[in-house]
Amino acid sequence: MALITSSKEDSIGAQNRSRILAAAEKEFALHGFKGARVQKIADGADLPKTNVLYYFKSKQSLYLALLEDILSLWNGRFDEATVDDDPSQVLAQYIADKMEISRNRPEASKMFALEIINGAPNLNHFFRDQHAQWMKGRVAVIQAWINTGKLAQTNAYYLLFNIWATSQHYADFSVQINELRGQAMSQADFTEATQNLIKLILTGCGLSVPVAFT
Amino acid sequence: MALITSSKEDSIGAQNRSRILAAAEKEFALHGFKGARVQKIADGADLPKTNVLYYFKSKQSLYLALLEDILSLWNGRFDEATVDDDPSQVLAQYIADKMEISRNRPEASKMFALEIINGAPNLNHFFRDQHAQWMKGRVAVIQAWINTGKLAQTNAYYLLFNIWATSQHYADFSVQINELRGQAMSQADFTEATQNLIKLILTGCGLSVPVAFT
């Protein structure tokens, strides 16, 4: 008889919280922290503004909750790669993963882009250090690939920047992309763009594309 | 005796106007249209807020004046390329030009990025049509290169998106780049990044890099 009739996940509060988060992500992705309006978030969540402030004590804390959630998205399979792995496999998979985020979490990508363009005022030292450490580790792996002849000579930093830039572009600049293409990117288009990008980057690095990614 | 003692260019008004534009570009590049504050622009230009609104009748008209100026930056040597030109020359030069904009007009690039992320609400139909027309023409040239065997089979749209993404990334995400590299990009770093990028894209397209760009 100790049956739990309403789990924490589907309680009214949890549902409202997630609706607010979803609406806030859209609003922040469109206008950034300063430009976002709490009233608009409330409208998007179909709740009175007061309720938004009931669940999150301020616009700032709502923003931070979202940002934290988004940063966890950045963690992926590339994190564990070592010099013993095959660079073409690892990089192709990393690009594919990043493209997948652009496809199904475009607002998250945009919010992150805005935070960076705004000068990253909400990314604290803890995250910055962690991020820099991660970068150091990944650059070391790429450099090790180069040193062992698995990868042609290149700049590891620029390589990663190029991967981020191209993959995130499909989310951040989707408005321009759709306008110029004359239509939105379908799932099939994303698959094609992903294959195209993997081929460009890997070939550009002197690697061949694993068959799984063609 | 018809000597003009004060040309229009160095009149008080012209000077103030350009100081306001410079300050506004920084503010809009940091916070977007909605997030930007007229008072901050005034502070940046070292003028009372009233004067900003004296020279530009509203925040919106100031924003539009800047946007128009920035859009003219996008015009470059690639615009006149034809099927008879050498794709490796043309693309290398285009990438170099785009990287140069990122280096010396980073705020312009950021402002444009924000405008697009915001859904391009200030880009009117005239510009959109013009932009789409330009794209059509450039895609046709790239396709012609492919058809004549000058360029390997690829998707012309994605190729251009990738060039924009990578080059603009150095301006738009400069905060992240500087943080992760541990230092700002010097002119020499930009030269290296440009060569690196040209090599990546051209090699990725099956082209060889012209010696002028190595």
Added chain:
DNA sequence: TCAAAACCAGACTAAATGGTCAGGTAATCT
């Protein structure tokens, strides 16, 4: 030199905004 035009800026206003408060109702737990 003098009038017109350009420029300057403090005081102000109306609207919008983030956030509070107080007084509820609904759900939950024992």
Added chain:
DNA sequence: AGATTACCTGACCATTTAGTCTGGTTTTGA
């Protein structure tokens, strides 16, 4: 059933914001 907690919301407030108004001063051009 009763009490405790979670949830809801209209009214309200202090602050910020873009933009105006009014009365100046400086610059310019004839």
